[in-house]
Amino acid sequence: MEKKDIIQSVKDSLFTGVIALALFGPIVGLRTASKGEGLFITPQWGIVFILVGLCILGRFLINLNSARKTEFTFFSKFTSKLSSVTEEKAKHLAITAILFAVVFPFLPFTDRYFMDVAIMILTYIMLGWGLNIVVGLAGLLDLGYVAFYAVGAYSYALIATTFGWSFWICLPLAGVFAAFFGILLGFPVLRLRGDYLAIVTLGFGEIIRIVLINWYEVTNGPDGITGIPRPSFFGLPFKRSPDEGEASFHTFFNLEYSTMHRIIFLYYLILILALITNYFTLKIRKLPVGRAWEALREDEIACKSLGVNPTNTKLTAFAIGAMFGGFAGSFFATRQAFISPESFTFIESAIIVAIVVLGGMGSQTGVVLASIFLIGITEMFRDLEQYRMIAFGGAMVLIMVFKPKGILANRKPTILMHGDKK
Amino acid sequence: MSNLLSVENLTMQFGGLTAIDNLSFDAKNNEITSIIGPNGAGKTTVFNCLTGFYKPTNGQMFLHKNEGKISLRKYTDFKIAHVAKVARTFQNIRLFPAMSVLENLLVAQHNELMVASGYSLFGLLNLKSYRDKEQLAVDKARYWLDIIGLTNRADDNAGDLPYGDQRKLEIVRAMCIEPKLLCLDEPAAGLNPKESAELNKLLKFIKTEKKTGILLIEHDMSVVMGISDHVVVLNYGKKIFEGTADQTKTSKEVIEAYLGVDE
Numbered sequence: 001m002e003k004k005d006i007i008q009s010v011k012d013s014l015f016t017g018v019i020a021l022a023l024f025g026p027i028v029g030l031r032t033a034s035k036g037e038g039l040f041i042t043p044q045w046g047i048v049f050i051l052v053g054l055c056i057l058g059r060f061l062i063n064l065n066s067a068r069k070t071e072f073t074f075f076s077k078f079t080s081k082l083s084s085v086t087e088e089k090a091k092h093l094a095i096t097a098i099l100f101a102v103v104f105p106f107l108p109f110t111d112r113y114f115m116d117v118a119i120m121i122l123t124y125i126m127l128g129w130g131l132n133i134v135v136g137l138a139g140l141l142d143l144g145y146v147a148f149y150a151v152g153a154y155s156y157a158l159i160a161t162t163f164g165w166s167f168w169i170c171l172p173l174a175g176v177f178a179a180f181f182g183i184l185l186g187f188p189v190l191r192l193r194g195d196y197l198a199i200v201t202l203g204f205g206e207i208i209r210i211v212l213i214n215w216y217e218v219t220n221g222p223d224g225i226t227g228i229p230r231p232s233f234f235g236l237p238f239k240r241s242p243d244e245g246e247a248s249f250h251t252f253f254n255l256e257y258s259t260m261h262r263i264i265f266l267y268y269l270i271l272i273l274a275l276i277t278n279y280f281t282l283k284i285r286k287l288p289v290g291r292a293w294e295a296l297r298e299d300e301i302a303c304k305s306l307g308v309n310p311t312n313t314k315l316t317a318f319a320i321g322a323m324f325g326g327f328a329g330s331f332f333a334t335r336q337a338f339i340s341p342e343s344f345t346f347i348e349s350a351i352i353v354a355i356v357v358l359g360g361m362g363s364q365t366g367v368v369l370a371s372i373f374l375i376g377i378t379e380m381f382r383d384l385e386q387y388r389m390i391a392f393g394g395a396m397v398l399i400m401v402f403k404p405k406g407i408l409a410n411r412k413p414t415i416l417m418h419g420d421k422k
Numbered sequence: 423m424s425n426l427l428s429v430e431n432l433t434m435q436f437g438g439l440t441a442i443d444n445l446s447f448d449a450k451n452n453e454i455t456s457i458i459g460p461n462g463a464g465k466t467t468v469f470n471c472l473t474g475f476y477k478p479t480n481g482q483m484f485l486h487k488n489e490g491k492i493s494l495r496k497y498t499d500f501k502i503a504h505v506a507k508v509a510r511t512f513q514n515i516r517l518f519p520a521m522s523v524l525e526n527l528l529v530a531q532h533n534e535l536m537v538a539s540g541y542s543l544f545g546l547l548n549l550k551s552y553r554d555k556e557q558l559a560v561d562k563a564r565y566w567l568d569i570i571g572l573t574n575r576a577d578d579n580a581g582d583l584p585y586g587d588q589r590k591l592e593i594v595r596a597m598c599i600e601p602k603l604l605c606l607d608e609p610a611a612g613l614n615p616k617e618s619a620e621l622n623k624l625l626k627f628i629k630t631e632k633k634t635g636i637l638l639i640e641h642d643m644s645v646v647m648g649i650s651d652h653v654v655v656l657n658y659g660k661k662i663f664e665g666t667a668d669q670t671k672t673s674k675e676v677i678e679a680y681l682g683v684d685e
Contacts, residue, residue, distance in 0.1 A: 280546075287545040288528070288535035291521075295529040298518035305473065305516070306530045307504030307599055413522035417560065417576035 009063030013056045020055035024048050090365075097368070101271055105264045115263045119270055119335065121375045123328055126274040128355040128367035129281055130324030135353065136362035137285065138317035139297025141198045144185070144205025145352050148178040148322040150212060150344035152329025157225040157339055158218070167231035171330050178326020179319040181208075186318035190311055193300070205349055212341040224340025230262065231269065231334050238262035266335050273331060277324045278364055284320070286414040293317050294362075294414075358399045360406025369407050370399070425486050426451045426635040427472075427603055432481035434467050434659075441467040443659040445481070449603070449652070454629055454636045456646045458670075459656035460679060465639045466513060468656075469605050472637070473510045474502035487602060504533055509601035511592045513608050513639075519581025523572060523591060526580050527563035530598035535559055566594035570624065586617040590624060597628060603635045604628065610642040618642060622649050647671065655679065 029048040032039045104110060104118060127149065134142045155177040159170045185204050189197055212219045219225070230238060233249050240257050242248035249265075250257045284290045292313045295303050300310055333339050355374060359366025377395045381388040399407060427449040434442040441464045449455040457465050470476040472483055474497055483494040485506055497506045518526050528535065538555035539545030545552050567573040570590040575583065580591060589609055596604055606625075610618045626649055628634050640646045646653065646667065653670040655663040657679040663670060670676055 289542050295518045299516050302516035304500045308532045417524050
């Protein structure tokens with residue numbers, strides 16, 4: 001490397017330092033603390049200097065690297081390798097991943113906390129796969145997906161608490177309700193595309209949330225719905241002391257009572273629901289309606305000129321996407337046993353869209369990787385409390401810098417004339 | 423030769439602007455009818471009226487089928503292709519660029535495949551009846567790809583094809599809906615002489631072998647004069663001449679419209 005380049009990168013790094021100082025100075029450097037009466041400012045210049053120093057050093061290293069023109073990144077290589085695997089290998093990879101997911105609850109290091117995180121990640125994977133139908137395949141940017149999640153959760157909660165029906169009856173009903181709301185949203189937005197569609201769907205998400213807050217007689221408003229029945233294992237409840245004459249899961253199988261039983265059951269439940277979503281999506285993508293979704297994403301006018309009915313095609317995408325959101329919603333309700341409108345804010349929609357976009361639009365594996373990455377990282381930094389969202393943002397920035405089209409961006413044709421050549 | 427399309431007193435106004443003014447012409451079965459005219463003459467507007475993208479202010483358009491004549495005004499949007507069987511291509515190519523060549527041709531057979539897949543139900547169950555129908559659709563796609571020589575690129579993305587091949591693919595994609603009438607909007611735009619010659623061959627093949635009437639908008643006179651059976655000349659939305667290719671070449675009105683009047 002030439003001397004000129006070094007001077008250039010030192011200058012650039014110092015400039016970065018100035019920006020970092022301007023940002024971190026007031027945000028980190030000046031901390032307000034309440035002592036006795038009133039607020040006092042306690043400066044923390046030490047931390048500021050460490051942060052600014054890190055920025056300068058990091059920028060300098062990046063400059064050195066780009067000057068040497070080496071690809072720095074294990075990440076890009078890893079993902080490009082993943083995108084280029086053949087169908088045969090992809091199948092093996094998927095089976096390994098599913099096997100790992102199946103044995104996960106019984107691994108030695110798995111504890112209650114890990115299980116909770118795994119259940120959360122799987123819920124987001126399922127939501128991501130559901131939204132992938134609408135955003136990834138049909139190309140309809142939906143920023144209000146959480147509305148269907150909410151409709152599913154509330155339908156489940158209301159039906160289960162009012163009629164006392166079992167989880168397995170309420171689940172499909174919740175899906176049907178959510179699909180109905182999907183069509184309801186679909187109709188007014190049929191003519192909209194892109195940014196306009198995004199705004200309307202965003203509004204729809206908020207409408208559902210506000211209705212949930214204010215429709216006190218039905219939804220119990222901001223207090224939420226409590227005492228939602230837990231799912232049972234084929235009629236065997238997970239109770240410590242079952243009622244007289246009733247068997248519960250641990251007495252039936254002669255096991256020591258443990259709260260983990262229910263957690264493990266919930267884990268398998270969401271795993272199965274997510275796998276059904278995935279299987280369904282992979283299948284339907286190869287059917288005429290799936291191809292019509294993708295064609296609609298590519299060029300709506302060309303679709304019309306070929307006799308594809310855009311109305312039906314869009315509505316099926318909205319309905320099926322919403323249905324899976326509804327399934328995930330009922331799972332959420334039964335897992336929490338308590339739901340309130342607070343769980344269905346815009347940030348949830350944003351996270352799900354982020355998972356789909358960062359995963360690579362339309363890629364099923366991408367959704368899995370993005371969910372693990374985004375939710376996992378946010379969880380890893382839980383100790384940082386509110387600053388963990390910085391980790392979340394950082395993860396998004398990293399993916400967008402190295403993989404602007406998402407982690408797994410390449411699309412495989414749904415049907416091949418000459419077979420898999422690779 | 424019997425009439426395939428009759429356009430009667432077609433008028434299209436956008437606000438105060440009359441894009442097409444009382445236009446009448448016929449297109450015959452198994453013939454290539456060209457619509458030519460200087461830029462802004464209203465050629466593409468005629469297409470947009472015929473294919474349901476615009477609703478004409480006035481006038482009628484009839485398609486003559488075996489079972490009688492049907493009015494194209496009744497059909498809008500996707501129904502023009504689906505029910506009336508009028509297919510079209512676009513001035514700026516509209517393929518599905520991120521989908522494979524084969525998938526492009528299968529989307530064109532969407533409606534038959536939808537029925538065959540029992541609106542997805544049989545397809546999800548993977549019934550043999552659906553798989554057979556899908557194979558037939560693939561065979562039809564292969565048939566057309568063989569004709570334009572793109573069979574070995576069937577699994578590549580349509581957007582990765584060279585420009586000339588994209589043009590040809592768009593035409594055969596329109597043919598996959600088995601149209602009665604095929605409307606081509608400047609298919610030779612941007613093609614080199616060799617590609618234009620291939621295009622001529624393809625259009626003649628469609629005309630004679632497939633018995634499909636073709637309506638053609640084109641600026642490339644080597645294409646127009648080489649293959650047209652009938653030429654309609656428009657200027658400022660009005661028909662100024664109608665006749666065979668040879669008559670058109672020598673027509674005083676046409677030359678004036680293109681080159682201006684000698685003072």
